[in-house]
Amino acid sequence: MSLYVTELRRLGKRRVTRLLLVLLLLGLAAVATAFSFSSHQLSKETVAAAQAESDAQYQRAVEDWKKSVADCDAAKARGDQNTEDRYGPNCGRDWQPQPEMFDPKWNLPYQFDFRAEFPMFIAVFAGAVALFAFIVGASYVGAEWSTGGMMNLLLWRPKRLAVLGTKLAALLTTVLGVSLVLGSFWTLAFWLIGRYRGTTAKVTAGVWRSIGLDGLRAVGLILLVGAVAFALASLGRHTAMALGAAVAIFAISEIGIRIAVNVLSVPFGDRYVLSTYAQSWFMKQAELFDYDTCQFAKGACEPAKLVITWQQSALVFGVGAAAVLIGAFWSMRRRDIS
Numbered sequence: 001m002s003l004y005v006t007e008l009r010r011l012g013k014r015r016v017t018r019l020l021l022v023l024l025l026l027g028l029a030a031v032a033t034a035f036s037f038s039s040h041q042l043s044k045e046t047v048a049a050a051q052a053e054s055d056a057q058y059q060r061a062v063e064d065w066k067k068s069v070a071d072c073d074a075a076k077a078r079g080d081q082n083t084e085d086r087y088g089p090n091c092g093r094d095w096q097p098q099p100e101m102f103d104p105k106w107n108l109p110y111q112f113d114f115r116a117e118f119p120m121f122i123a124v125f126a127g128a129v130a131l132f133a134f135i136v137g138a139s140y141v142g143a144e145w146s147t148g149g150m151m152n153l154l155l156w157r158p159k160r161l162a163v164l165g166t167k168l169a170a171l172l173t174t175v176l177g178v179s180l181v182l183g184s185f186w187t188l189a190f191w192l193i194g195r196y197r198g199t200t201a202k203v204t205a206g207v208w209r210s211i212g213l214d215g216l217r218a219v220g221l222i223l224l225v226g227a228v229a230f231a232l233a234s235l236g237r238h239t240a241m242a243l244g245a246a247v248a249i250f251a252i253s254e255i256g257i258r259i260a261v262n263v264l265s266v267p268f269g270d271r272y273v274l275s276t277y278a279q280s281w282f283m284k285q286a287e288l289f290d291y292d293t294c295q296f297a298k299g300a301c302e303p304a305k306l307v308i309t310w311q312q313s314a315l316v317f318g319v320g321a322a323a324v325l326i327g328a329f330w331s332m333r334r335r336d337i338s
Contacts, residue, residue: 003163007170016139021178024132028182031124032189039112039197050107061097068092112198115207118190119214123282125186126218133175133226134246140171141230142239164332168230168325175226179219187211217281217310224321231321231328249274265292268306277313285309 011017040046072091075083088095144167194200232242253274261269268288270276280286286308294301 003166004170007167008173011136011140011170011174014136014140014143016143017136017174020132020135024128024178024182027128028125028186032186032193035112035190036193036197038110039193040109041197041199042108042111046108047104050104053107054102054104058097058099058102061102065092065096112190112194114191114194114198114200115203118187118194118211119282121186121190122211122214122218125183126221126282129175129179129182129218130222130225132178133222134229134242136175137171137226137229138233138242139239140233141167142233142237142242145234145237146239160332161329164234164329168227171226171230172223175223176219179222183215183219187215214282221278221281221317224317228321228324231324234328235324235331267292267304271306271308274316276308277316280308281310281313281317 068087069091072083072087075086076091083091141164191200229242229246232245233239235241236245253272257272258269260266261272266272267290270288276286276288288306288308290304290306293304
């Protein structure tokens with residue numbers, strides 16, 4: 001039996017892998033189920049009721065406006081000099097409510113729009129599966145090092161780089177399979193929610209292609225997270241190394257760098273924060289604005305803008321992942337195994 005097949009079976013039989021997979025399934029199912037109850041398909045009766053409520057609100061507003069104007073005129077007739085402060089210029093006659101101010105959409109219950117909103121749920125899915133990939137990837141190789149399993153394996157398979165590479169391939173294959181299977185069910189679940197509890201209007205072939213590309217980017221990020229976790233745990237020869245590094249990266253990027261760029265008034269400071277590139281990766285681009293360039297005393301201002309594209313995000317994440325993986329394989333080759 002090949003080492004690759006052996007590692008696939010070993011990874012699949014680990015209790016951590018199975019437990020996290022069950023928790024992932026339960027979490028995703030809970031999100032989809034809860035969300036399905038929050039969405040409502042709009043019937044003709046519901047739309048008509050919203051229109052009637054909007055019309056009633058408009059009529060009440062007009063009546064209140066007429067009463068306010070009449071009260072203002074009466075106050076003026078009594079010689080009241082403060083009517084402008086209380087009712088506005090010209091007794092508020094210029095502020096008559098208009099029908100377009102009372103949009104019936106505001107009275108409608110929430111309806112899930114698959115075309116407009118599903119890309120956000122792709123990001124939610126990617127975040128959940130990426131967490132699964134990180135913990136599984138880190139604990140998989142970390143446990144091998146801390147329990148001595150790696151040393152025993154290398155006695156039978158002395159090719160260090162081949163062993164580490166096979167373990168990484170087994171991990172990525174497993175994560176890829178989980179991502180594709182669960183991603184298919186996730187898409188189907190929200191399509192059914194849109195079909196029976198929301199709307200799937202304007203979902204064309206082009207929309208499906210866009211959703212497919214969003215899904216590919218999500219899977220790419222999930223695999224990258226799993227590979228980085230694997231490499232960090234291999235570098236530190238313990239699962240805690242990957243977890244500690246993740247906490248440190250989050251603290252430095254999302255707290256330390258944000259504080260530093262704010263104190264130093266660095267233009268477009270968010271371009272140095274990893275979450276900006278994650279947003280750009282999922283949303284295709286992220287727009288950053290520098291409002292310090294505006295002088296509002298001189299009137300309206302168009303602030304300077306910087307666009308972070310998903311290609312730039314791919315470069316940042318790719319370089320970072322490559323550096324960690326190269327370090328892990330170099331360490332595997334050069335360091336003492338015992």
